[in-house]
Amino acid sequence: MKRPSAPLPRFLRPAPPRPGDRNGRNNRRNGPASGGAVAPPAERPSAKDTAVEGAASAVGWLDERTGTSAFLRFFLYRKVPKGINWFYTLGTATLFAFLSQAVTGVFLAMYYEPDPTRAYESASHITNEVFLGEFVRGMHKWGSTVMIILIFLHMGRTFLFGAYKYPRELNWVIGVVLLTLTLAMGLTGYLLPFDQRSFWATVVAVNINASGPIVGPYLADFLRAGAEFGPTTIPRFYALHMLAIPGLIAALIGAHLYLVVKLGITAPPWLKAEKKDLLKEEI
Amino acid sequence: MADPPKIDKSSRYTEDRGIAGAFEGETVTRRRLMEGTVLITGGIATMAFALPGLGFALGPIFEDTTPTRWQDVGVVGDFNDQTYVPRVINIVPEIGDPGKTTIYVRRFNRQRDKVVEGQDPQPYIAISTRCAHLGCPVRYIQASQKFVCPCHGGVYGFEGQVEGGPPVRPLDRFYTRETAGRVEIGDRFSLNSELERFAPRDPSNHLDGLWQYIYPSRPTT
Numbered sequence: 001m002k003r004p005s006a007p008l009p010r011f012l013r014p015a016p017p018r019p020g021d022r023n024g025r026n027n028r029r030n031g032p033a034s035g036g037a038v039a040p041p042a043e044r045p046s047a048k049d050t051a052v053e054g055a056a057s058a059v060g061w062l063d064e065r066t067g068t069s070a071f072l073r074f075f076l077y078r079k080v081p082k083g084i085n086w087f088y089t090l091g092t093a094t095l096f097a098f099l100s101q102a103v104t105g106v107f108l109a110m111y112y113e114p115d116p117t118r119a120y121e122s123a124s125h126i127t128n129e130v131f132l133g134e135f136v137r138g139m140h141k142w143g144s145t146v147m148i149i150l151i152f153l154h155m156g157r158t159f160l161f162g163a164y165k166y167p168r169e170l171n172w173v174i175g176v177v178l179l180t181l182t183l184a185m186g187l188t189g190y191l192l193p194f195d196q197r198s199f200w201a202t203v204v205a206v207n208i209n210a211s212g213p214i215v216g217p218y219l220a221d222f223l224r225a226g227a228e229f230g231p232t233t234i235p236r237f238y239a240l241h242m243l244a245i246p247g248l249i250a251a252l253i254g255a256h257l258y259l260v261v262k263l264g265i266t267a268p269p270w271l272k273a274e275k276k277d278l279l280k281e282e283i
Numbered sequence: 284m285a286d287p288p289k290i291d292k293s294s295r296y297t298e299d300r301g302i303a304g305a306f307e308g309e310t311v312t313r314r315r316l317m318e319g320t321v322l323i324t325g326g327i328a329t330m331a332f333a334l335p336g337l338g339f340a341l342g343p344i345f346e347d348t349t350p351t352r353w354q355d356v357g358v359v360g361d362f363n364d365q366t367y368v369p370r371v372i373n374i375v376p377e378i379g380d381p382g383k384t385t386i387y388v389r390r391f392n393r394q395r396d397k398v399v400e401g402q403d404p405q406p407y408i409a410i411s412t413r414c415a416h417l418g419c420p421v422r423y424i425q426a427s428q429k430f431v432c433p434c435h436g437g438v439y440g441f442e443g444q445v446e447g448g449p450p451v452r453p454l455d456r457f458y459t460r461e462t463a464g465r466v467e468i469g470d471r472f473s474l475n476s477e478l479e480r481f482a483p484r485d486p487s488n489h490l491d492g493l494w495q496y497i498y499p500s501r502p503t504t
Contacts, residue, residue: 211487226348
């Protein structure tokens with residue numbers, strides 16, 4: 001099925017040619033030349049026109065090779081049901097919370113040292129001495145809570161609107177895996193400041209893992225890198241926290257969004273189908 | 284050879300199945316063979332890095348990460364058989380303060396301590412402060428002769444046996460010995476409710492009844 005292309009915003013439309021202007025106002029390529037193309041332009045194009053022309057041709061070069069604009073037009077102008085409202089932005093809000101965590105996390109990693117003898121010092125160095133360190137660390141710390149709250153709000157919206165039903169069950173399942181991974185991020189990140197609270201909370205959390213039948217003791221040994229909290233426990237949590245789990249989350253967010261776009265968005269439950277009566281008559 | 288080739292869908296030969304470009308006597312088409320080869324090669328290549336990586340990450344489960352080290356905690360005269368004396372030992376020496384833990388030590392008491400048949404009693408009772416519920420540090424209260432955990436209210440008696448709260452087994456102990464008039468602390472061990480000795484378990488792992496079978500010991504112990 002061919003989708004109708006969305007109308008271009010006004011500022012992107014080619015300007016109509018002015019009287020006496022052979023190539024249109026901005027000398028754009030995408031408008032047909034109004035007059036004969038034989039006569040050379042009377043004066044040299046201005047610097048601004050050259051810059052605009054250069055930028056347009058660079059964007060065109062990229063677009064011709066990647067199809068970005070076609071994808072964006074399809075992605076951003078796709079059809080959504082009537083009645084969508086602010087509740088439908090909670091998923092995007094969660095995505096931006098994740099992006100914020102990713103960006104602040106990368107910058108925190110530039111100062112943090114994942115070593116049991118250095119972790120606490122480097123974390124307090126970030127807070128107390130690094131320029132804007134307290135702010136970035138605070139964003140990461142409070143952002144984690146915000147992300148988990150947003151996930152639950154998003155999940156509640158999906159549940160209460162019945163948006164988990166056929167054919168979107170798989171997306172619900174992916175969402176639950178994402179929730180679990182986000183909680184695992186919370187668990188692994190909690191150890192990293194390595195103060196008394198994070199140390200003992202992690203000791204208890206790992207022992208809760210150990211209480212699982214059969215696999216529990218092995219899982220705890222895997223998390224601790226041994227029978228006791230040892231020199232490689234923090235590096236292990238750090239690697240899980242900033243490499244393994246975020247990679248999985250990013251990949252699953254991709255799958256989640258792909259299914260959202262492929263399957264479309266559900267209408268709110270209070271909206272009834274418009275042609276219901278017509279269908280009744282036909283029967 | 285005037286007859287049109289017969290197509291037998293269930294034949295094992297590609298020629299009989301009527302596949303275009305089939306060779307005589309061939310059971311797998313070239314395309315199928317290439318698909319299989321690519322999948323197998325890719326699988327081998329993936330396993331070649333995934334399996335060592337996985338083994339590398341899971342290694343600590345299968346190796347002894349806490350080798351036996353005997354640690355001196357004082358002269359024989361420091362300890363009696365009526366009350367506990369706190370001492371700090373290094374469980375993991377490389378990591379500074381987080382690797383240290385408090386233990387409570389007293390001499391073996393002939394009247395009060397239970398001797399388990401077939402297991403030599405330790406000359407000193409060295410009780411670990413790691414709660415058997417979820418691993419918080421317990422504290423010994425001399426007035427009531429009990430160990431109390433601050434996290435979830437576990438209470439242990441004088442010998443470390445559970446007297447209340449959520450813990451699933453008595454407090455762990457350490458092996459002890461006397462060397463040249465000094466007391467030394469060795470490896471950790473766990474106990475069930477009869478104070479029988481077992482290889483060290485994580486907190487929350489039961490050692491009694493049917494529960495003990497769903498908490499296997501470490502492969503290294």
